[in-house]
């Protein structure tokens with residue numbers, strides 16, 4: 022029986038991540054990387070597909086949970102008739118991407134609680150039962166190239182292809198369990214003092230959060246929401262390369278029982294560029310630098326071969342396949358790994374990329390000629406490409422169209438390049454770019470705008486609406502007071518709202534190549550709040566933002582979508598896109614010159630004045646300069 026998506030907490034260490042349910046069951050864990058095979062995949066199947074549960078043997082009478090302040094460290098409290106015990110789950114930081122660990126500490130709080138640990142390791146996304154051997158420290162399990170050590174002082178025994186332990190904890194007892202991954206060709210490693218690793222992990226995250234600019238929020242709820250979102254985004258970054266995954270999961274459905282199930286454990290240029298923007302808003306510049314370095318490496322080569330997404334180390338081949346042995350989350354099939362969208366053309370990424378680098382440059386992170394050369398080659402490709410149809414921001418699988426958002430973002434790409442020349446002294450064919458910027462603008466106002474309804478439309482020669490049009494003012498294509506933008510906001514309010522939340526489009530009006538429905542798309546609702554702010558409807562913006570905050574789970578986490586009637590989160594979880602929206606909208610609401618205006622080049626950008634503090638706090642890599 023699946024648990025609601027919002028029942029899960031996320032822990033991670035910038036190499037991989039795990040989902041742990043309220044009942045103490047770790048139902049999703051991929052080792053050693055975000056996109057490695059899962060060794061616990063009960064999330065998308067049953068216990069047969071792997072899980073690791075630690076909870077009171079007779080079940081708790083009550084349980085509650087929280088994150089430790091400032092860190093992706095989960096603490097679940099189980100109250101039983103005999104006493105209270107706490108389970109602390111975390112993934113310690115590691116310098117070696119092939120050696121990744123999960124630590125679970127059971128602490129006795131009061132009385133005497135009998136706890137039960139059950140572990141069913143199933144490598145290869147729930148398919149492969151490993152060869153398990155006893156060791157004096159616990160067990161050693163091997164399957165193919167993967168090996169783990171489960172280290173504990175508690176006696177273990179086997180039952181029905183699972184490893185089991187029952188043990189008592191009394192007030193003051195601490196019982197650690199460590200799962201340490203290593204590739205079979207390497208020696209096992211042992212973590213040592215789990216309590217010390219906990220303290221080290223807590224300290225690292227506390228120092229990281231110290232940089233964060235939260236003083237502009239009076240409300241502790243807003244402060245916490247922004248901080249938790251930043252910590253989540255940071256935990257979704259892949260430390261060795263600087264990439265950022267869209268989510269740590271695959272195939273959590275956008276419709277319960279439906280086929281809209283995708284693998285998000287990769288780095289989308291779009292999502293990562295917007296993440297970068299959220300980080301810069303909050304004062305984090307090392308992350309911006311690291312992502313740019315990743316991008317330059319991943320996208321290096323012929324500009325016409327730049328992809329819209331890559332693996333975390335820059336891998337290009339992300340072949341999409343179906344895992345037929347997994348029944349899917351609440352029977353939502355297929356379960357997919359890999360993502361066919363990697364071969365799509367999505368013109369908006371040129372704009373998102375140029376915009377993020379523009380903001381970074383304005384934030385006074387030093388110039389970088391390599392990055393500028395790279396941007397110029399991208400623009401030379403865009404000169405012809407912007408005229409072509411594409412798959413657009415929503416990655417439709419029903420055929421290419423002339424999406425208006427894609428054209429607007431092509432305009433953004435040339436606009437930011439022109440500004441780089443005008444404001445920062447870079448050189449380039451600025452007259453050509455000016456002419457293209459003008460031509461795109463003119464064309465969109467004619468072919469992308471429906472005069473009769475006073476609204477922009479999803480694609481040329483069509484009538485459907487699309488939530489991505491809410492970004493038209495935010496990116497500076499038109500001023501917010503322009504009647505055509507206001508008309509678009511009103512049309513979206515009339516036609517794309519479900520219980521006050523925004524659908525990205527109406528599935529019945531959009532050839533997305535898929536069947537079924539989907540929930541409201543959370544980042545689009547944040548964009549609507551931004552649009553309200555920009556057109557002076559601050560009360561509506563605040564109300565919508567508060568509503569969106571109320572949709573977070575008890576730990577402050579958001580999936581990609583929300584179903585208002587079912588009152589359930591839907592889609593991959595936690596999703597970077599949604600948390601990016603939360604952060605940017607919060608700053609937008611509290612700054613005289615918020616991110617929307619910054620992107621539209623109307624105000625002051627976030628500054629790099631905290632970058633040195635960022636480094637001092639032990640951020641994991643040097644800050645490369647940004648153009």
Ligand SMILES: OC[C@H]1O[C@H](O[C@H]2O[C@H](CO)[C@@H](O)[C@H](O)[C@H]2O)[C@H](O)[C@@H](O)[C@@H]1O
Pocket residue numbers: 267283284285289291292360361362414415416417418598
């Ligand atoms: O709806 C179909 C598409 O859904 C996914 O894409 C969505 O997630 C991406 C990552 O967050 C985001 O960049 C994109 O804008 C979203 O539409 C899926 O990854 C695609 O393969 C699928 O076609």
